[in-house]
Amino acid sequence: MADGVFEAVAACVVDVLQVPTGKVVEEAVFTEDLGATSLTLVEVVMALEEAFGIDVPEADVEAVRTVGDACDLVRRLS
């Protein structure tokens, strides 16, 4: 989807998790592929809230497993 959401989400993920840009693909699982922990995942969501001016409900945070999930969440809440 060429709406720029993936690029902006990826930038947040790279900044928060300090992973190489190349590893941040739609299918990447935050915990297994990008080394996120429950706390760093909270930080990623906080960064998304900041970047997109959205408010992510607690229940939605737990449903975020992949980078693609995060993009979908952002599109739904923006």
Place this chain on the structure above:
Amino acid sequence: MRADRPRTAGRRRAVVTGLGVVLASGAGPGALWRALLGAPPEGHRAVTDWDPSPWLDRAEARHADRFTQFAVAAAESAVADAGRPRTAPDTAGVVLGTALAGVGTLERQALVRSERGDKRVSPFTVPMIMPNAAAAAVSQRLGRRGPCRTVTTACAAGTDAIGEAARLIADGVCDSVLTGGTEAALSDTVVAAFRNMRALSSAGRTRPFDAGRDGFVIAEGAAVLLLEARDAAVERGARVYAEVLGHASTADAHDVTLPLPDGSAAARCMRLALRDAEVEPAAVGQVSAHGTGTRHGDLAEARALTAVFGSGGPPVTSAKGVTGHAFGASGAIEAVAAVLSMAHALVPPVAGLTTEDTELGGSLDLVRGAPRAWTAGPVLSNSFGFGGHNGCLVLGPPTT
């Protein structure tokens, strides 16, 4: 704590084999020693241009308060200085002191919350501000799985930590302990609080035992010593800097910030530490005083020293004229200074001391002006903290 004397039979001797220092004067014990022999700078001693990247990647650094970053750097430097000895994880301990821990992170997050609301507060706030965060990080990063403790006896914490670490070795619990203190409390709130309690020097100069002393300047940083069981250290051919001979702690049970005016609980602490070390007062070669440059503190310490040593006691110095006051790290910084003083056969002068306060009684042999040559002997290192905590450590030169 010497195993070769009857009273301490069975207790193992603990020696210092590595030193790690992060201070305003620079990284490493050499920078501290040069600072101790030089002119004291003015103002608070911030570690400016601090770069944690040699020890922590960006994500790790973001999740560690400065007091933890300093501790990790100093601990890893101490291990490197000791030649990276192989250590059995289960008998490798960590005992660090801190007074104000992650207060800088707490201040920043309080501002974030105030300006941007609850939802913007970092989920890492609690594990960053907790006082044991530094020792935990050192244990985790270096794979040390023995006791991992944090001592919080305010400004006596660094000294008490080293004493506790030596005891872990003496009792056979640990073969190796990384110990010392760390502090990063130059936050605006802390500085304002110390200023309002009239503890800071208005001139920005710490002048221990001087007639014109008017408080201290604040320092941040960390000092970590690697202690090892003496037999094992000798066996691996380690460079032995010094031995931890004894330690004691007492409490004033008097006031939260003011010392007991007659210094009696501090004097008792010194005597107990010397007894633990099996060192007679007359055999002490140097006192590394707490000497923070406050009116009441220096006076009480002078009275305590006079009670223990009478007149004609050992040379007395205080590092704080140069280093400033690093609270829970100060005792560890001064332990490193004492070790360096043995190695260089010089006692650094009390920086900032020009006119001795006559109220101190005139019986202290304060080292002033220039460093004094000495034959290394036992050093009594004093630390006293808010809450009435007294900690005294006795260090000795290596013996063959």
